[in-house]
Amino acid sequence: MKIRPIGDRILIKFKEREEVTKSGIVLPDTVKEKPQIAEVIEVGPGGIVDGEKVEMVVKKGDKVIVSKYAGTEIKIDGEEYTIIRQDDVLAIIED
Template identity: 60%
Template sequence: MKISPLGDRVVLKSAEVEETTKSGIILTGNSKEKPVYSEVVAVGPGAVVDGKKVPMEVKVGQKVIYSKYAGTEVKFGEDEYTIVKQGDILAVVE
């Protein structure tokens, strides 16, 4: 089974959360921040606005930064994903 997003949605694989701070303090589960840096694992076909197709600007395999509180978190099998709209992606990391 695989996830195939619809419209202008993008499926992101959650990045690993830092377990220690730069100064060496170990963080508990509640202290860890939601990552905003993820890898694109699936891309929808694109949205249609006023009868014109809007192409997707991201591709599978790219690393992206997205809005902190954007998207829907889902667990699929053993992995956790975030599904966001293309507009919630702020930048591509190269």
């Protein structure tokens, strides 16, 4: 299934959460922090949002840092994704 975001929305996939600390302690799901680094899977076309023209800065394949509580989580074919607005992207990670 292919998801195509609309407007200034972006489909992202967060990096896997660490389940074991460096010292070997296994973390239960209840204490894991939500990751903030994600890969951009698909990007909407931009357009007019709230009366202003929005040009998309991020592109498919970018690694980004996003706001901690941003977006709507969805599950497709057993994979977890999040749809966010471009405003929720704090930075693009460049190698």
